[in-house]
Amino acid sequence: MTGGFATIAGSVLGAYISFGISASSLIAASVMAAPCALALSKLSYPELEESKFMSQEGVKLDCGGEQNILEAASNGASASIGLVANIAVNLLAFLAILDFLNAALSWFGGMVDYPELSFQVICSYVFMPVAYMMGADWNDSFLVAELIGIKLFLNEFVAYQKLSVYQKNRLTGVEEFINGRKQWISVSTCRISKS
Template sequence: MFILLAWLVSENRRRIPWRIIGAGLAVQLALAGLFLTIPAARQAFLQLNAVVEALETATRAGTTFVFGYLGGGTLPFAEPAPGAAYVFAFRGLPIILVMSALSAALFHLGVLQRVVQLFSLLLRKTLGIGGALGLGTAANIFMGMIEAPLFVRPYLGAMRRNELFALMTAGMATIAGTMLVLYAGILSPVLPDALGHILVASILSAPAAILIAAVMVPADPDAPVTDGVMHAPAEAAGLMDAVCQGTAQGLSLFLHVAASLVVLVALVALVNEGLDLLPDVAGQPLTLQRMFGVLLAPLAWCMGVPWSECHTAGQLLGVKVALNEFIAYMNMAALPADALSAKSRVVLTYAMCGFANFGSLGIMVGGLGSLLPERRAEIAALGLRSILAGMLATCMTGSVAGVFLP
């Protein structure tokens, strides 16, 4: 159903990427079977998140020094609820600076080029995509939608339209590893093994994102994939110069992302204020979240949620799209125990595990537009489509998870 929906809004419905559809489904089902039926496999993969935790810890050391408790230092007061003291501007965004500097250093040392070549070899034979897109997609499993493209920044300018859209969709369909512990803390009271489920959801959504993106924006079969072709950055005089150049570029990206995020979230709030002038519907004010909830209830049913629970599930999905997954998870954790069945809660955990929302659109357009100013108009044109593609990918992941859950 979700592949069909993607095909209905495709730019070219005559060009159907059968190979990627078949391979993407096979990879997603195989990974779901591995991680959802063999607990040891999930625990082994969970160890890879230690790398992300190390980056987050290192970044927090810097933000704590500069911003104090706002940047993650010891709080001078008791935190009223999990995540209440998390200030995104001082905790989430600064990792962009670290990743930008790190990717510049890795490129200067020649490490990044070798990794791209490795992913090219592995992914060309399975999903038929190039190493640059493969590495960017894999990085999205653990990193954010802007931090991940920094791994392949020298290759971004040479990416074809379909590859750029696939990278954007992967960013919308996954979450940053730095958010795993935060979301797990919110859901753990109502969802056993919450951290494992959220990590597996991000993993499963990566091949789903490639599949859905390939259906919505098909590739030109005669055009080569992006592997070794790249727009090289200015040559650095040494490793420290590369780090300084990366930091400067990261600062520009940081400011673009922060400004775009403020504007997009404000626009959603402004629309809700306008809708508040209309008469109440079913005894409650009309909001974007409620409107999306009605529209998305059938998607919840397609994922296997019983129809009696689809109204509640649709509202959670609506909150996730109109606002973000953080608020949606908090709302689900606050629901009465009988509002959703245990299986529905797990399916929705998978379906909401992605950045596909209007706030993220600001991050995506502002961030990638800063990295690729010459393609800003193209990125903006693909922005809304990437939200839809990311949503379809995570819903597909929810469906697949439901197949393997008791």
């Protein structure tokens, strides 16, 4: 279970790649996180009883009932429809919650002459020291902290979506500074957004 939370599922990997995140960086992050997750899980919950995987019977896998590769591919695609729909609906719900929070905070901020107040601004100030300690430059840490806050409180899909917008701006040659904030786009941002 720990390994599953530490790595990226194959079904979710495709969605991240469609956002424009480097596939090699995502796979490398999963490969590096797997041994760490195993070590930490063994430290926090050591295996004291004999494992059921020590015998050949414990290692055997159940085979599916498919007769050929076409039937297996068709059944796999049919089974993934529910997962993809679930991801899309959850993403829609998280984006609606984020818009509501931003509208409410902007209304409250307007009462004290700060209508730019948003969830992202609050996250950028709260998590800025964390982003700085993770290796971001001081000027870049506000943007990285915003991504960390969105990932922690909302959803990693939303954080990766914002990251892909910043990355596309950088690749198309948009100025490095947007609204006075420097974009910090590198392989490290994928790691920070995932952790």
